[in-house]
Amino acid sequence: MSSHGNGAAWITVNTSGRLSVPPEPRIGFIEGDGTGPDIWRATRIVLEGAVEKAYGTDRKIHWQELLAGEKALKETGEWLPEETLRGIERCVVAIKGPLTTPVGGGIRSLNVTLRQVLDLYACVRPVRYYAGMPSPMKHPERVNMVVFRENTEDVYAGIEWPAGSDEAIRIARFLKESFGVDLPEESAVGIKPMSRLRTERLVRRAVRYALDRGLPSVTLVHKGNIMKFTEGAFREWGYALASREFADRTVSESEVYETHGGKPPAGRIVVKDRIADAMFQQALLRPEEYHVLATPNLNGDYLSDALAAQVGGLGMAPGANIGDRCALFEATHGTAPKYAGLDKVNPGSLILSGVMLLQHIGWNEAADCVERALQRTVSDKVVTYDLARQMEGAREVKCSEFAHAVVERMD
Numbered sequence: 001m002s003s004h005g006n007g008a009a010w011i012t013v014n015t016s017g018r019l020s021v022p023p024e025p026r027i028g029f030i031e032g033d034g035t036g037p038d039i040w041r042a043t044r045i046v047l048e049g050a051v052e053k054a055y056g057t058d059r060k061i062h063w064q065e066l067l068a069g070e071k072a073l074k075e076t077g078e079w080l081p082e083e084t085l086r087g088i089e090r091c092v093v094a095i096k097g098p099l100t101t102p103v104g105g106g107i108r109s110l111n112v113t114l115r116q117v118l119d120l121y122a123c124v125r126p127v128r129y130y131a132g133m134p135s136p137m138k139h140p141e142r143v144n145m146v147v148f149r150e151n152t153e154d155v156y157a158g159i160e161w162p163a164g165s166d167e168a169i170r171i172a173r174f175l176k177e178s179f180g181v182d183l184p185e186e187s188a189v190g191i192k193p194m195s196r197l198r199t200e201r202l203v204r205r206a207v208r209y210a211l212d213r214g215l216p217s218v219t220l221v222h223k224g225n226i227m228k229f230t231e232g233a234f235r236e237w238g239y240a241l242a243s244r245e246f247a248d249r250t251v252s253e254s255e256v257y258e259t260h261g262g263k264p265p266a267g268r269i270v271v272k273d274r275i276a277d278a279m280f281q282q283a284l285l286r287p288e289e290y291h292v293l294a295t296p297n298l299n300g301d302y303l304s305d306a307l308a309a310q311v312g313g314l315g316m317a318p319g320a321n322i323g324d325r326c327a328l329f330e331a332t333h334g335t336a337p338k339y340a341g342l343d344k345v346n347p348g349s350l351i352l353s354g355v356m357l358l359q360h361i362g363w364n365e366a367a368d369c370v371e372r373a374l375q376r377t378v379s380d381k382v383v384t385y386d387l388a389r390q391m392e393g394a395r396e397v398k399c400s401e402f403a404h405a406v407v408e409r410m411d
C-alpha cells in the first residue's frame with residue numbers, strides 16, 4: 001500500500017472504539033467490479049469537493065487504493081489479497097465499490113468474506129426519503145428506518161454442501177442415524193448458525209444507535225415462528241439483552257400495553273419484534289411506526305433492497321459494515337453488470353455511503369454539505385437514468401455529470 005502526501009497520517013482507534021482522526025487521514029478504497037469504477041470516480045469527486053468546501057486547505061483525505069475482486073485478480077493473481085485486509089485494518093476506515101459474486105458455483109462472496117474476516121458485524125443501512133425522489137409509495141416521506149443487519153453468521157456463513165457430494169451424503173446419514181431425520185435423496189445441505197454473543201453485539205449496537213439519536217423504537221425482525229432455535233433465539237436474546245443492559249432506557253412493547261396503559265414511559269425506547277414476512281407489509285403500510293430494525297443476515301439483505309425501493313430505488317441506498325475496530329462503507333446494491341463502464345448508473349448510494357463515512361470520522365460539516373447538495377440536485381430534477389425514468393420533466397445525466405452537478409450545488 002503506497003502512502004503519499006505531506007500531511008498524510010493514519011487514523012487510530014482506542015480500545016473502546018473511539019477514533020482519533022488527523023486533519024489529513026489516509027482512507028482506504030476498493031474500486032469494485034462492474035459499475036464500481038464509475039460510481040467510485042463520481043463519489044470521490046463529490047467527497048473531495050465537500051471536504052474542500054467545508055474545510056478549505058485545513059483538511060484533506062489521502063486515498064489509499066486497496067485491491068479486491070477482478071482488478072486484484074488481474075494485478076496480483078488473487079481475488080482478495082492479504083494486503084487488502086491488512087490495509088483496511090491499518091486505515092481503520094475504508095470505502096468500497098460492489099464486488100461480483102457468481103451464482104451457484106465459483107468463488108464465495110468477497111463482500112461477505114471481508115465482513116467475516118474483519119469482523120464487521122453490523123451492516124448498517126439507513127433508509128430515508130429525499131424530497132422529490134420518485135417512489136411507488138403514497139407517502140414515502142414516512143419511511144425513515146435504519147436496518148442493523150447481523151453481518152457474520154446465519155446462512156451467509158457459507159457452510160453448505162452440494163447435493164450428491166460426499167459431505168452432504170454423510171450429513172444425511174448422520175441425521176438419519178442420530179436423529180431419525182430423513183432428507184430427500186440428492187439434498188443439498190446448508191447450516192444456519194446463529195449465536196447468542198453475535199446476536200447480542202448486533203442488538204446492543206442497534207439499541208445504542210436508537211438511544212443516541214432519541215429514536216422511539218427498535219424492532220427485532222425474525223422468522224422465529226418457523227426457525228424456532230435460530231431466528232426465535234435471535235428474538236429472545238435480543239429482548240433479554242435490551243432488558244438486562246438497558247433496563248432503565250428501554251421497555252418492551254408488551255410491557256407498554258400490560259403495565260403502562262399503551263404509552264411508553266418518557267425517555268424509554270420501545271423494543272418490539274415482528275415476524276419477517278409481516279414486517280415487509282408493515283414497512284409498506286405503516287412505515288412511520290418503525291425506526292431501527294435489528295435482524296439476522298438474510299432477512300436484513302432482503303429488507304434493505306425492498307426498503308430502498310420504497311424511497312426511490314437502489315440508486316440512493318447507502319450502507320456501512322461496522323466492527324469494534326474498523327468500518328467499511330459500501331452501497332446496498334451490487335455491480336449492476338449490464339451498465340458496467342457506461343458512466344450511467346446512479347452514484348447516489350456510494351456518495352451517501354461516503355456521507356456515512358464522513359459522519360463516522362466526525363467530519364459532519366462535509367457530510368452535511370454533501371447531503372444538502374445532493375438534495376438540491378434531486379430537487380432540480382438533475383438525475384441519472386433510474387430516477388429520470390420515473391420522474392416528470394427530469395434532466396437525465398450520466399453518472400459523472402451527476403457528481404459534478406452535486407459539487408456545483410455545494411455551499
Ligand SMILES: NC(=O)C1=CN([C@@H]2O[C@H](COP(=O)(O)OP(=O)(O)OC[C@H]3O[C@@H](n4cnc5c(N)ncnc54)[C@H](OP(=O)(O)O)[C@@H]3O)[C@@H](O)[C@H]2O)C=CC1
Binds near residue numbers: 386
Ligand atoms: N455489496 C456488494 O458488493 C454487493 C454485490 N452484489 C453482487 O452484484 C452482482 C449483481 O447483482 P444483481 O442481483 O444484479 O444486483 P444489483 O444491485 O447489482 O443490480 C440490480 C438492479 O438494481 C438497479 N441498480 C443497482 N445499482 C444501481 C445504481 N447504482 N443506480 C441505479 N440502479 C441501480 C439496476 O436496476 P435496473 O435494471 O432496473 O436499471 C440493476 O439492474 C452479483 O454478482 C451480486 O452478487 C450484490 C449486492 C451487494
Ligand SMILES: O=C(O)CCC(=O)C(=O)O
Binds near residue numbers: 099301304334
Ligand atoms: O456479496 C454479494 O455478492 C451480495 C451481498 C448482498 O447482497 C448484500 O450484502 O446486500
Ligand SMILES: [Mg+2]
Binds near residue numbers: 302304305332
Ligand atoms: Mg443485498
